[in-house]
Amino acid sequence: MSNTVKIGIGELAVGKGRECIKTSGVGSCVVIALYDPDVKVGGLAHAMLPTNKISGDKETKNKSVHLEKTAKYVDEAIRELILTVEKKGGKRERLSAKLVGGAQMTPLFGGLKESIGVENVREARKQLKAYAIPLVNEDTGGSIGKLIEFYSDSGLLKITSMI
Amino acid sequence: MAYLSEEEKDQLIEVINIGVGNASTALSQMVNEQVTLSVPEMYAGPVENALDFIGESEQVQTAVLFTVSGDIDGMMFLIFSSEDALKLVQLVSKQYNQEKSITKGSNESALKEIGNVLLGPALGALSHFLDAHIVQSVPELASDMLDSVIDEALSEVLKSSKAAMIFKTEFSVKSKDISGHFFFLFEPKATDEILKMIKEKYTTS
Numbered sequence: 001m002s003n004t005v006k007i008g009i010g011e012l013a014v015g016k017g018r019e020c021i022k023t024s025g026v027g028s029c030v031v032i033a034l035y036d037p038d039v040k041v042g043g044l045a046h047a048m049l050p051t052n053k054i055s056g057d058k059e060t061k062n063k064s065v066h067l068e069k070t071a072k073y074v075d076e077a078i079r080e081l082i083l084t085v086e087k088k089g090g091k092r093e094r095l096s097a098k099l100v101g102g103a104q105m106t107p108l109f110g111g112l113k114e115s116i117g118v119e120n121v122r123e124a125r126k127q128l129k130a131y132a133i134p135l136v137n138e139d140t141g142g143s144i145g146k147l148i149e150f151y152s153d154s155g156l157l158k159i160t161s162m163i
Numbered sequence: 164m165a166y167l168s169e170e171e172k173d174q175l176i177e178v179i180n181i182g183v184g185n186a187s188t189a190l191s192q193m194v195n196e197q198v199t200l201s202v203p204e205m206y207a208g209p210v211e212n213a214l215d216f217i218g219e220s221e222q223v224q225t226a227v228l229f230t231v232s233g234d235i236d237g238m239m240f241l242i243f244s245s246e247d248a249l250k251l252v253q254l255v256s257k258q259y260n261q262e263k264s265i266t267k268g269s270n271e272s273a274l275k276e277i278g279n280v281l282l283g284p285a286l287g288a289l290s291h292f293l294d295a296h297i298v299q300s301v302p303e304l305a306s307d308m309l310d311s312v313i314d315e316a317l318s319e320v321l322k323s324s325k326a327a328m329i330f331k332t333e334f335s336v337k338s339k340d341i342s343g344h345f346f347f348l349f350e351p352k353a354t355d356e357i358l359k360m361i362k363e364k365y366t367t368s
Contacts, residue, residue, distance in 0.1 A: 009314055010211035024221045025214075025310025028318055048211065048318040054325065069211050072321065105312050106303040108228050109319045116318045145311020147221065162223045162308050 007046055010069035012077060014043030014084040015152035024147045026101040030074060030120035030140070031148055033098040034081050034133065035155035036090035042152050043085060045077035049116065050123035052076070074123040082131060097128050098157055099138040100148055117141065167354075172205060174361050175354065179203045179330040181292050182285035183345050187334055189284045193277070194254050194336060201333040210321045213313075213329055217346065218242060220310035227278030228303045228316065231286065234295035234360075235353045238316055239286065241278045243343035245306055248274055250341050275302040285345070293360040316348070324350040 004020040007013045009029060013021045016039070023031060023046045035042030052073045071077035082092060102117035102124075109116065121140045128135050139146070139159055149158040167175075180203055191198040206216040214220055225248040227241040243251065252273045279302055290297040305312040320327050328349050335342035349357070 008211070009214060009310065009317070025308040025312075025314065027307070027311030027313075028315035048314065049321055054323065069209075072211055103311070105307065105315045106228055106305045108230060108300065108303040109315060116315055145307040147308065162221075163306065 007044060009046055010048055010072040012043060012045035012071040012081050012084065014041065014081070014088050014090075015150075016041045016088050017153055019152045021150045021152070022148065026146045026148060027103050027105040028101070028115060028117035028120065030099060030101040030117070030124050032074070032078055032081060032124055032128075033100070033148075033150050033155075033157055034078075034085055034090075034095045035098075035152070036085060036094045037096075037155055038091070038094050039089045040153050040155075041085055041088045041090040042095075042150065042155055043081060044148065044150050045071040045081040047074040047077040047120065047124075048072050050074050050119050074120055075127055078124065078127045078131065082133075092131065092133070095133045096136045096155075097133045098136060099124050099140055100146055100157065100159055102140040103142050103144060103146075105143060105145065167207065171358055175328075175357065176203045176205060176330070178289060178292060178357060178361065179332065179347055182289045182347065183332045183334070185288040186281040186285040186345060189281050190334065190336070193280060194251075194339070196336045196338050199335050199337060203330045203332045206327075206329040206331070208326060210317050210325060210327045213317060213327055214310050216329060216331065217313055218309050218344070221308055223307060224309045224312070225274070225304070225306040226309075226312050227275055227282075228305065228312075229278070229282060230300040231297055232300075233290075233297040235289075235293075235297050235349065235356055237347060237349040237353050238320075239282050239299070240313075240316075240346040240348070241281060241343060242309070242346065243341075247341045247343055248306075250339060251277060251336075251343075254336075254339055254341070271304055275304050278302040278304075282345070292364075293357060294364065295360055320348065320350060324352065326351050328354045 102121035
C-alpha cells in the first residue's frame with residue numbers, strides 16, 4: 001500500500017484511494033470504521049470510553065486542550081470521523097460502518113458490572129443508529145486483542161490477533 | 164499534577180523505590196538469585212498518551228494486574244515478555260519441561276501467585292511508610308498485545324481522570340536472563356494524597 005498511517009488510542013484518521021490506516025492493540029477499546037465506496041473515502045477512530053462523564057471538565061477549557069485527542073470517547077469519535085470523511089469528499093448518506101473491539105481483557109475492572117468493552121460497543125451502535133449509518137459487520141466482544149488495517153480503496157478491514 | 168516540583172517528584176520516586184525494593188527482595192528470596200532494580204521512571208500526563216511509556220505496544224506480553232483501593236486508589240502491574248514469564252514460573256516451581264504456554268492452567272495460577280508474592284510486600288511497604296490503609300485486589304492475568312491489555316486499565320482511569328501518573332521500574336534476574344517491569348499507576352487525586360501523607364510523615368516525626 002502506497003501510504004500507511006498509524007493511529008493510536010484516542011485518535012482517528014481518514015484516507016482516500018490507495019491508503020491504509022492501521023491501529024494496533026485494540027482490547028476494550030472500540031474501533032469504528034466508516035466508508036463511502038463511491039468516492040473511496042473512509043477511516044478509523046479508536047475510542048476508549050462511551051462518553052465523557054468527567055464532571056466539571058476544566059481541562060478542556062484551558063491550555064492543555066492541544067493535548068486532547070479527539071477520538072477518546074465513542075460519541076465524539078463518530079462525530080469527528082463523519083466530519084473528517086465529509087471534508088475529504090464523502091457523503092454521510094453513502095456511509096456504512098464496521099465495528100471491532102470491545103473485548104474484556106481481564107475481569108479485574110467492573111466486577112459484576114458490564115465491562116467497558118460492552119459499553120463502548122453499545123454506544124457505538126447507538127450513535128450509528130442516530131446518524132442512520134448502517135452497521136454492515138462487526139467483530140466485537142471476546143477477550144482477545146486485535147490489530148486492525150483499513151484499506152480506503154476497497155473499504156476492507158483486515159483484523160489480526162497475536163494469540 | 165503536571166505542576167509537581169522536582170522535590171515532590173523525588174519524594175514520589177523514593178516512595179515507589181521503597182515498594183519495589185521490597186518486591187525485589189521477595190523475588191530474590193523466592194528464586195535464590197540476585198535481583199537488580201532500575202531507578203523508577205515517572206510518567207505524568209494525559210491517560211491516552213501513556214502507552215508509549217508502558218512498553219512495546221504490539222508485542223505479546225504477559226501482565227499480572229491488580230487494582231489498589233482504600234486511602235489510595237490505583238493499579239499495579241507486573242509485565243514480562245511471555246518467555247520470561249514462563250522462565251520465572253519454571254524457576255520458581257522447578258517444573259521444567261511441563262506446560263509450554265504461560266496461559267495454561269497451573270502456569271497461569273503460579274504466575275498470579277508470583278505477582279502476589281512480589282507486589283504484596285511492595286504495597287505493604289508503601290502503606291506502612293505512608294501510614295495508609297491500602298488493599299489490593301486478587302491478581303488477574305492477561306497475555307496479549309501489550310496495548311490491548313493495558314487499554315482497558317487506561318480506559319478505567321479515564322472514567323474519572325484525564326491524567327495519570329505511572330511509575331516504571333525494571334527488575335532483572337541476570338543469572339537466569341529474566342527481566343520485567345513493575346508498574347504503579349495513580350490518578351492525580353491519589354498522587355496528591357500520597358504527597359500529603361509524605362508531608363504529614365515528616366512534619367510529625
